[in-house]
Amino acid sequence: MKRRHAIGLGAAGIAGAGAGFAASRLLPEPSAQAADPAAEAIEFYGEHQAGIVTPAQDRLHFAAFDVITSDRDELIDPHTAAPPPPPRRGGAHFAGPGGASGGDYYAPPDDTGEAQGLPPSGLTLTFGVGPGLFTDADGADRFGLAAKRPEALADLPGFPLDDLDPAISGGDLCIQACANDPQIAVHAVRNLARIGFGTVAIRWSQLGFGRTSSTSLAQATPRNLMGFKDGTANLKAEDEDLLAEHLWAPEGDGAAWMTGGSYMVTRRIRMMIETWDRTSLAEQEAIIGRDKAEGAPLSGGGEFDEPDFDAVHDGAPAIAVNAHIKLAHPTSHGGARMLRRGYSFVDGSDELGRLDAGLFFIAYQRDPATGFVPVQQALAQNDVLNEYIKHTSSAVFACPPGVADADDWWGRALFE
Amino acid sequence: MRHHRIAALAAAAATLAAVAACTEEPAEESADGPIEVVASDDACEVAVSEAQAGTVTFQVKNEGAKVTEFYVYAEGNRVMGEVENITPGLTRELIVELPADEYETACKPGMTGDGIRSAFTVTGEAANLTEDEALQSAVDSYKEYVHNQSTALVEQTGLFTDAVIAGDIETAKALFPVARTYWERIEPVAEIFGDLDPKVDAREDDYPAGPTDPAFTGFHKLEYDLWITGDVSASAPIAEQLMTDVQEVVARAEAEELSPLQLANGAKELLDEIATSKITGEEDRYSHTDLWDFAANLEGSEAAIASMRPVLEERDPELVAALDERFAAAWAALEVHRVDDGWKLHNELSEDELQALSNAINALGEEVSKVAAVVAE
Numbered sequence: 001m002k003r004r005h006a007i008g009l010g011a012a013g014i015a016g017a018g019a020g021f022a023a024s025r026l027l028p029e030p031s032a033q034a035a036d037p038a039a040e041a042i043e044f045y046g047e048h049q050a051g052i053v054t055p056a057q058d059r060l061h062f063a064a065f066d067v068i069t070s071d072r073d074e075l076i077d078p079h080t081a082a083p084p085p086p087p088r089r090g091g092a093h094f095a096g097p098g099g100a101s102g103g104d105y106y107a108p109p110d111d112t113g114e115a116q117g118l119p120p121s122g123l124t125l126t127f128g129v130g131p132g133l134f135t136d137a138d139g140a141d142r143f144g145l146a147a148k149r150p151e152a153l154a155d156l157p158g159f160p161l162d163d164l165d166p167a168i169s170g171g172d173l174c175i176q177a178c179a180n181d182p183q184i185a186v187h188a189v190r191n192l193a194r195i196g197f198g199t200v201a202i203r204w205s206q207l208g209f210g211r212t213s214s215t216s217l218a219q220a221t222p223r224n225l226m227g228f229k230d231g232t233a234n235l236k237a238e239d240e241d242l243l244a245e246h247l248w249a250p251e252g253d254g255a256a257w258m259t260g261g262s263y264m265v266t267r268r269i270r271m272m273i274e275t276w277d278r279t280s281l282a283e284q285e286a287i288i289g290r291d292k293a294e295g296a297p298l299s300g301g302g303e304f305d306e307p308d309f310d311a312v313h314d315g316a317p318a319i320a321v322n323a324h325i326k327l328a329h330p331t332s333h334g335g336a337r338m339l340r341r342g343y344s345f346v347d348g349s350d351e352l353g354r355l356d357a358g359l360f361f362i363a364y365q366r367d368p369a370t371g372f373v374p375v376q377q378a379l380a381q382n383d384v385l386n387e388y389i390k391h392t393s394s395a396v397f398a399c400p401p402g403v404a405d406a407d408d409w410w411g412r413a414l415f416e
Numbered sequence: 417m418r419h420h421r422i423a424a425l426a427a428a429a430a431t432l433a434a435v436a437a438c439t440e441e442p443a444e445e446s447a448d449g450p451i452e453v454v455a456s457d458d459a460c461e462v463a464v465s466e467a468q469a470g471t472v473t474f475q476v477k478n479e480g481a482k483v484t485e486f487y488v489y490a491e492g493n494r495v496m497g498e499v500e501n502i503t504p505g506l507t508r509e510l511i512v513e514l515p516a517d518e519y520e521t522a523c524k525p526g527m528t529g530d531g532i533r534s535a536f537t538v539t540g541e542a543a544n545l546t547e548d549e550a551l552q553s554a555v556d557s558y559k560e561y562v563h564n565q566s567t568a569l570v571e572q573t574g575l576f577t578d579a580v581i582a583g584d585i586e587t588a589k590a591l592f593p594v595a596r597t598y599w600e601r602i603e604p605v606a607e608i609f610g611d612l613d614p615k616v617d618a619r620e621d622d623y624p625a626g627p628t629d630p631a632f633t634g635f636h637k638l639e640y641d642l643w644i645t646g647d648v649s650a651s652a653p654i655a656e657q658l659m660t661d662v663q664e665v666v667a668r669a670e671a672e673e674l675s676p677l678q679l680a681n682g683a684k685e686l687l688d689e690i691a692t693s694k695i696t697g698e699e700d701r702y703s704h705t706d707l708w709d710f711a712a713n714l715e716g717s718e719a720a721i722a723s724m725r726p727v728l729e730e731r732d733p734e735l736v737a738a739l740d741e742r743f744a745a746a747w748a749a750l751e752v753h754r755v756d757d758g759w760k761l762h763n764e765l766s767e768d769e770l771q772a773l774s775n776a777i778n779a780l781g782e783e784v785s786k787v788a789a790v791v792a793e
Contacts, residue, residue, distance in 0.1 A: 106677065
């Protein structure tokens with residue numbers, strides 16, 4: 001009775017994109033042959049959600065959802081969701097028991113089908129809830145959850161030079177889908193959105209490519225579209241003590257349901273590519289504070305040497321006081337650190353023929369009030385880079401701890 | 417409840433079929449004589465609220481100032497019979513075959529909305545139907561709907577094209593979305609005839625030369641003349657051709673045999689129409705009367721689903737519950753844009769309002785897309 005399953009999923013609502021839905025159903029199983037590590041599957045279950053310290057994959061499809069139901073049961077009831085289907089040939093899981101082509105001939109396929117024959121490709125799905133899930137614009141408690149809203153999940157303050165488009169900002173829920181094959185990431189978001197019709201609706205979504213940060217010592221530092229290495233000083237998966245201090249919300253840190261979770265800030269940062277490209281190398285390096293070839297701080301040494309902000313060249317600071325790495329450096333903000341996991345984007349070109357391109361910034365932290373907010377305040381006020389960038393979208397989400405096993409689901413401790 | 421449903425299916429086979437009829441002539445008397453209905457702009461007084469199973473005749477007198485319609489609905493808004501276009505002062509009859517069940521009667525002054533409803537109970541005996549008979553009765557019930565809509569389509573298109581030919585631009589503009597309502601309700605049936613649909617309903621981008629292409633005919637060409645050029649001095653041949661084409665579509669539709677699968681797919685296609693061309697404002701780009709078409713597509717989809725309701729109730733009651741919920745949500749999303757007996761213009765809606773409509777149609781469409789496999793079982 002395939003249809004019943006499908007109805008169950010729909011009604012599971014957040015099923016759509018959230019708590020009640022056993023996300024594992026869209027995650028491929030590890031395949032037998034391990035020829036290409038980039039094609040492998042990533043473990044979904046665990047203490048923390050995958051897709052945070054997981055070595056950053058190459059591609060992103062990020063989707064923010066509005067919850068359009070006002071029925072709490074519809075939003076959170078996981079019991080109407082169908083049990084996960086058995087593993088399929090080739091190891092991949094598809095949406096619905098009928099999959100892409102195994103269902104009723106006269107019914108639309110349960111799964112949209114474009115992932116057939118593709119390997120798991122390192123897919124991770126990371127789920128978060130936004131401030132709007134708790135209270136509406138008038139402050140009314142939407143689903144009886146208002147008392148559970150963590151203090152750290154606050155709307156971000158406005159920053160100077162913000163040029164935010166509300167249509168591509170915020171959201172009640174989010175899914176960050178990362179994979180080494182863009183088709184795998186898109187497949188996941190597309191099927192989750194379809195399952196969620198009537199309960200949740202996509203508010204905005206963003207494709208990304210070319211990870212702009214390394215989240216593991218095993219990864220080389222990639223370059224962003226300005227041509228500079230990005231994420232040299234990022235938190236890394238191997239820095240367990242730093243992760244405990246700066247990334248994961250510990251017990252006693254506020255809302256109990258967030259213990260082992262992390263707070264995500266996203267910013268779509270448009271780059272004025274054309275003007276940046278006609279800026280001299282000297283000025284580009286001075287603005288960033290690193291050399292373009294190696295990524296070494298202008299105070300000397302190699303890429304991973306700490307910048308020396310006191311170093312002086314020819315009577316002037318080697319790294320300008322308003323250079324990007326100076327303003328963003330943890331020493332300028334009481335030592336607070338973030339784990340950045342952004343991606344480049346090119347959304348075609350604008351009406352003037354300029355590339356609509358930039359950085360889709362994603363950062364995870366224990367508390368945005370001590371992580372992203374002070375850094376962005378400093379950058380927005382003083383960064384010379386502002387001449388070449390524009391923040392066009394902004395959102396903040398609380399990403400709960402990991403899903404323990406097949407009986408558990410995203411955000412269970414919040415909703416139960 | 418299940419018993420009740422099956423009983424309702426009952427009479428369908430022999431009777432339900434295509435027995436609803438409307439005529440201005442006095443019809444053969446039903447057992448207890450005709451039931452008088454007095455319709456006005458704000459009331460719908462049905463003389464009795466009960467009848468015996470079998471042929472029931474309603475005599476509907478319009479004492480209001482608005483054109484009205486009279487319906488008999490079974491559960492889920494399944495139309496058992498209807499009489500359209502009862503102009504002020506007119507009395508028309510509805511003869512309908514009703515098996516024992518609970519029904520609702522409705523007058524629709526202004527021909528829009530849910531109507532003014534009353535409960536109507538039919539008691540008596542009826543026999544069980546086979547599955548095949550149940551499916552056939554779904555098709556027959558829908559064909560009856562198509563017949564009624566076709567009749568009104570011809571009448572209203574005639575009024576609209578007459579106004580164009582007479583050069584009465586204001587009247588023609590007012591009648592344009594009304595005539596299209598009947599077209600849009602049954603468009604999947606019209607689309608069976610691939611050659612006629614474009615002649616009646618093509619849009620300018622279907623032609624190389626756009627709106628001035630000599631091959632561009634039908635509703636939207638007249639819409640262009642009325643709203644964009646404001647000049648109908650050369651539009652009479654287009655209007656006459658539209659009338660001829662609509663009559664041809666209707667004649668062919670009446671003769672067409674339909675299958676349950678076509679009903680199910682038609683219900684889905686109507687929602688796809690909304691999702692792709694009404695929400696975007698492409699359909700009525702000159703007049704911006706897209707919400708009229710939106711409502712008509714939604715009504716047509718609901719009517720096709722309603723005709724199959726007994727079969728769906730039997731085979732998949734959970735799906736029926738989901739359909740009811742999603743249809744209600746879609747209507748709720750649309751209702752906020754009602755203005756008197758019509759709708760706001762598409763260009764008066766905000767992005768957020770269009771988004772809410774889109775969300776409701778996506779949610780509904782997913783459920784309606786499951787119906788075909790159920791009736792094809």
